[in-house]
Amino acid sequence: MSRLQGPNSLKRKRPGSTSDSLTEHERTVHDVIQGKQDMGISQRDMKREINLPDNLVTKCLKSLLAKNLIKEVKNIQSRGRKHFISVEFEPSNEITGGAWYVEGSLDTEYINVLKEQCWRKIYGLKVATLEGVTDAIKRSNVSQIELSKQQVEEIVKALVLDNEVMEVKSSGTGEFASIPVGKVCYKCIGKRGYGGEPKFGAMASIPCGVCPQISHCTPDGIISPKTCVYYKKWLDF
Template sequence: MATNIKDEPMEVEQVEARILELCLGSVKGVTDQQLQTLIPNISPTQRVTAVNKLLQNGKIDLMKSGSQLVYKVKDPDSTSKVKGGDNQEKLVYQIIEESGNKGIWIRDIRWKSNLLLTQVNKILKSLESKKLIKAVKSVAASKKKVYMLFNLEPDRSVTGGAWYSDQDFEAEFVDILNQQCFKFLEQRLELAADMNVDPAARMNKAYATSLDITKYISELGISKVELSVEDIETILNTLIYDGKVEHTIMATATGQKKLYRAMRQITQSTGLMRTPCGVCPVFKDCKEGGIVSPSTCVYMKDWLDINF
């Protein structure tokens, strides 16, 4: 009778090779329960010894997926910078690395690593001292810090982008950009009006792309940070909401292009339209005691301060 391979005793090296093979074959990793099922002819001691040896040799990683611990094949580049660190330090480093430039909160690090707060704090201080990670304040919460790799530039959702400095909204900077963008479009409109061409051509000449406006703002040198086209389009959108600018989209050979043009007020608006209520998109939901209320409307207060 032939001997079943599953019933043959396995050496420690064979157990290691089998565990490594299973980890390589699973993108999501292998749980301890799966190891017991897939390698039934080894004792718990053999399994633990083989797993610990693979962890010590840096061939696999211990991660947390939901409520379960899983073993994954180690990325050769993922923790090579954590020299001299123990397995817990390498685990925390990898968790932070996986969060990318959006970072990760300490509570989530604790949950994924299954470590105590004191252990996580100690590891984070060690990694920070080695300049492998950094703590970044998030605009989402003044007291909240997220951790990310030291060489990464934080995502806009963390820093707030160009409109924030040390978590404070730069209202004055935004106002200046608003004025300069409108000034550029006004000048474009005036130049187009002086052209000796038909009305349709004059209107087309008054349009400018968001890239044109971005270059203009960049050449002015009024921003300490480099503004992207998306940043300028955000400013242009505020001008559209204010009724100062209109925009259209033109199809091109490579896709679409956004065009913007300053608007001239042909007639004086009525008294109602000059009040915030006249252009308020949630006017019908406005009532005393509601989420939108006349007594708490900041736009109404500003309008009253200016006119009375």
């Protein structure tokens, strides 16, 4: 489903009551999952916590899914493992990757649309603050999800890496007259113009620029350039 042009649809579900029809084993499995709240738990980790045979845990999970008491979610940190969360919770950004991911995959189409829109706003304003770009994006209703200032900053930083936008500080004079001295601002590089082809810098299209997990990315960690399929694709390109 497209996340462009529409009201915010991400709403947290209210906690509901557990069905009285659960078996003892189903209740045990459900209690473990519910106790993990918005982080959920993988099936493998669950088997470590519950002293039940693997086939019984699997059977309980299928039953809880059928009764709509739990849901399976994509975990970007462990794509090969089944991950479950209680239905009254929405998975944390650490699990889903946040606004830039859909079902565990980086939503490059959505990111590119937002990059184009941010570039247009900066181009139209000549000199723009992050607050100005964020406000313009919100008023444009281009995104179904209401973007935070931090998320807009991630997009603008990606444009800087792409060498399409430069980061400058206000001098308080001339084109910066309405902006406090020293405040970080953004200007477009060159005259691409609306509908023109984008300029590509050395870091163009690298996924790291908009990855919400970049602060957790380490050479030998769970999140690593060695295991990142998007980074590998970028290198191959």
